[in-house]
Amino acid sequence: MLEQMTKRKWNYWTEYKIAFDYDDNGGFWFPCDENGNLLKDDMTPTAIENYEWCMAHPEKFQTYNRKVSFERKSVEPATGICKCGHRITLWDEYLGACQCPHCGRWYNLFGQEVNNPETWKDGDDW
Numbered sequence: 466m467l468e469q470m471t472k473r474k475w476n477y478w479t480e481y482k483i484a485f486d487y488d489d490n491g492g493f494w495f496p497c498d499e500n501g502n503l504l505k506d507d508m509t510p511t512a513i514e515n516y517e518w519c520m521a522h523p524e525k526f527q528t529y530n531r532k533v534s535f536e537r538k539s540v541e542p543a544t545g546i547c548k549c550g551h552r553i554t555l556w557d558e559y560l561g562a563c564q565c566p567h568c569g570r571w572y573n574l575f576g577q578e579v580n581n582p583e584t585w586k587d588g589d590d591w
Contacts, residue, residue: 467545467553467576474541479534485519486528493519494533501532545576560585 481499486492495516496504505513523529543555549568556563559582562571571579 466578467547467555467572469552470545470576471543473543473555475538476541477536477538480537481532481534483516484528484531484533485526487525488527492526492528497532499534543574543576545572547572548578 479499481497481501482494483497483501483503484492484494493515495512496507498504503516508516519526520530544552545555547553547565547568547570549565549570551565551567553563553565553567553572555572555574555576557574558564562573562579562582564571569581571581573579
């Protein structure tokens with residue numbers, strides 16, 4: 466069993482974009498903050514040129530310079546200390562198990578040590 470286990474953690478945030486849509490066939494979206502302020506530091510020079518072109522051509526777009534938001538989520542996987550002393554991340558590498566990259570031991574997603582999958586014949590062998 467892994468020591469000093471940390472639980473997986475869900476992260477939630479809202480992402481904002483400025484939308485310029487032609488119709489259902491595409492358009493441009495650019496990063497902005499919750500107030501609709503363009504985040505130029507997050508953009509490449511080409512993206513900035515595209516934004517400036519979009520602002521100069523409102524007649525091209527069905528949706529013009531509109532702030533949109535998206536609810537996002539991600540998970541930080543559980544971790545624990547392997548018997549070899551290294552902290553490992555628990556992730557579904559192979560059939561609900563993962564291998565310590567330092568010593569080669571295998572663990573299930575609950576942090577319990579399991580046999581090497583190469584030895585598995587059926588579910589009773591785990």
